[in-house]
Amino acid sequence: MNGSYRYTENEERLYLSDGKYVKINLASSGQQEVVWLFNLLFYYLIEQRKVFLILEEPESHLYPASQQTISHVLALMLTSRPGSCSASRRGQAASQQEVLA
Numbered sequence: 001m002n003g004s005y006r007y008t009e010n011e012e013r014l015y016l017s018d019g020k021y022v023k024i025n026l027a028s029s030g031q032q033e034v035v036w037l038f039n040l041l042f043y044y045l046i047e048q049r050k051v052f053l054i055l056e057e058p059e060s061h062l063y064p065a066s067q068q069t070i071s072h073v074l075a076l077m078l079t080s081r082p083g084s085c086s087a088s089r090r091g092q093a094a095s096q097q098e099v100l101a
Contacts, residue, residue: 002016002017003015003016003017005024005035005038005039006021011023011024012024012025012035014027014031014035028061029061030060030061030062030066031062033060033061034062034066034070037055038073040053041053041077045077
């Protein structure tokens with residue numbers, strides 16, 4: 001995504017490396033979904049809340065480089081709280097270790 005998310009002057013913005021920004025409501029659908037997803041996940045981590053959350057294709061509508069970054073961040077979240085996450089692939093449950101393999 002090569003940018004940063006900020007809430008400034010009563011609006012959500014994605015700042016690019018050159019200092020320009022895009023209002024979140026004008027960003028791509030993939031970027032909007034990722035910002036929402038990580039805001040939600042970080043909130044639950046900070047609050048240390050238990051939550052049942054289903055993520056379906058969190059990488060959709062993103063470029064391959066962004067898909068890889070999201071995969072790495074989600075893997076870090078999985079390893080930061082062992083046993084707290086699982087995934088399903090083609091209808092079969094997968095353990096945390098299988099997801100990270």
